[in-house]
Amino acid sequence: MTSLQVLDASSNQLIGNISPGLCELVLLRLNADLSHLNLSGQFPNWLLENNTNLETLLLANNSLFGSFRMPIHSHQNLAILDVSNNFFQGHIPVEIGTYLPVLMGLNLSRNAFNGSIPSSFADMKMLGRLDISHNQLTGEIPERMATGCFSLEILALSNNSLQGHIFSKKFSLTNLMTLQLDGNKFAGEIPESLSKCYLLEGLYLSDNHLTGEIPRWLGNLSALEDIIMPNNNLGGPIPIEFCQLDSLKILDLSNNSIFGTLPSCLSPGSIEQLHLSKNKIEGRLESIIHDSPYLVTLDLSYNSLHGSIPNRIDRLPKLNYLLLANNYIEGEIPVQLCHLKEVREGHHEAVAPTPSGSPMGKEETVQFTTKNMSYYYQGRILTSMSGIDLSCNKLTGEIPTQIGYLTRIHALNLSHNNLTGTIPTTFSNLKQIESLDLSYNLLHGKIPSQLTVLNTLAVFTVAYNNLSGKIPDRVTQFSTFEEDSYAGNPFLCGWPLSKSCNDSGLSAVTREAYTDNEEDNLIPEDSMVDGLGISLDGGQN
Missing domain, CATH: 3.80.10.10 (Ribonuclease Inhibitor)
Structure with a gap:
């Protein structure tokens, strides 16, 4: 199947294990009735090994389990990989960035991955969307990832057990449009490095241990539509600079320690x-x-x-x-x-x-x-x-x-x-x-x-x-x-x-x-x- 470019076997209901010997039958079944195919068993990494032209692999919402294994050789064409909402466990392979260097979108969310975030994500120079939320990941955000994944537009790390400061001063993710870090154990202040993210539309930091005042520079990020940061320990007043956020639709700062009066101008027309x-x-x-x-x-x-x-x-x-x-x-x-x-x-x-x-x-x-x-x-x-x-x-x-x-x-x-x-x-x-x-x-x-x-x-x-x-x-x-x-x-x-x-x-x-x-x-x-x-x-x- 060397000409195969797209395989979508997500969100179906057929129970059974997929093996290389069934490849023709699986593809025939896909063509016949996609609505009744479901994959269970371990991740079929042979799909990547035998189909070097594969560009998109969608296996979300199935019953795949076990460890997440990489192909024997680096795959130079796979751009989109989605294995979300399965039962994978163990560590995310530390060499994932080396074996899948041209990925543009990767979704590993809603599994049972543990361990730390691999710093080799930084080797995916074209990675624009990364979702590893709803797992059991620990540790900090790798500094190499914060400097190497400069193409990232969407980063979702929600609902893990990540900790430490959100980002160090070394930061190159200036193309971020959505940052989801809610439901972790991040501490410290909201990092000033985010002030460089002029394209940021959604900032989700709820349910962490963040402290310090709400930064005034957030009011300079004119593209912001959602600021959602409840259930932290943030203090100080709401900055008057928030009145500049003409695109703001959602402001959620509940259950913090914010004091003072609200700016009289805090009523964006789009909220x-x-x-x-x-x-x-x-x-x-x-x-x-x-x-x-x-x-x-x-x-x-x-x-x-x-x-x-x-x-x-x-x-x-x-x-x-x-x-x-x-x-x-x-x-x-x-x-x-x-x-x-x-x-x-x-x-x-x-x-x-x-x-x-x-x-x-x-x-x-x-x-x-x-x-x-x-x-x-x-x-x-x-x-x-x-x-x-x-x-x-x-x-x-x-x-x-x-x-x-x-x-x-x-x-x-x-x-x-x-x-x-x-x-x-x-x-x-x-x-x-x-x-x-x-x-x-x-x-x-x-x-x-x-x-x-x-x-x-x-x-x-x-x-x-x-x-x-x-x-x-x-x-x-x-x-x-x-x-x-x-x-x-x-x-x-x-x-x-x-x-x-x-x-x-x-x-x-x-x-x-x-x-x-x-x-x-x-x-x-x-x-x-x-x-x-x-x-x-x-x-x-």
Whole structure:
């Protein structure tokens, strides 16, 4: 088969071992019905030895196992090799760069490779795309690789156990467009050597041990679309130079030690996601929220923001996720919040919160948490999701009845505030809602019986309010809610509570009998400290 140039046997289902004696049968089967071929067994390195003109070999998503063996002689034509998502183990051959010197694309991801990264990658002078993510690699990034692989545009080392500083001062990867180093053990500061990467579009450094301040020179990399660096130990303020990033779509700095106020100009016209939760950011909320035509996610939870929710919140026409929990926000919930077009009308063209510049299939995960239960949503499902979390603030006034017309909302958390009035009967319109948390407020009146039509409701709590009367009939989803959903409301009655209702549908415990305790706060003070909310960064409340 010396004329063979392309062999694609990826993502199929036929079980069996491929051997040189079956070469003609395999190729015949390939031509006949590619959709039913699957390879198992060890890596067929004879394909490289017997087919010296082979330029592309795609064996991804199969059942290959064992060690990854090189051909006997150097292969001078193979440009693309993809063996991702198999069961290879052991070391990546130290001489891989010598035997495959003209590779332009190499994907070894999602296997069980261990050991260190071979420095011989530097011998692949034309290597433009290298993905060895999701393995068990250890050690540091070889300095020879950081200087020799000058053609690299995409480097993915995510989800290994790599450590040390990211790059030394000797650095020649100035053509990088995507750098994925998340999910490792890298330490130290973000290296200044990256300031030479003027083509960089995606920088993914989450879940490491990085320290130091966020570099100001990142604002000079005008091609940046994704800056994703949550779950580190980064400090300092967000540089004002970030206002220059006109192409920025995703900024995720959550769960760090960032402090100070946000630059007032930090609202690039193209931004889709802003994740800044679990930091030490201060300032007034009104000065942060600007007109952003493409903003899908705004997560400012777990900071020290104050002020009120601005009336211009409805100038965010694409907003699907508003997460402001655990701040010091006060005032009333503006009725303009109920005008959010994407949450109200349910257009399907909403942008899913996934990194747009990530060619390796990386996806953001949304975590909704309430009542100590977490729900995870990822990928395309997020296009049909939305959520609002205003919990653990100082909001006052009544819940706007218009919130009941946010028909596309899946999670609503208004808990741990000082909201008054009654539960709007319009909540019966929230046909897609899965989690509704109104606990720890000052709500009174009855729980609307109309809420029993909410067939998607999985989590419901109105605990620790001043509600009274009979609990809605235990039908549909309400048959699954137990006593803790209603605790702390002494005038509620009916199953699952132990208090029975009288003929008028009222609790046997009268308000007169409760007069002696009127001075008591129905909401325990310590409950305001550790509220439950909705987060996007995988954090546990």
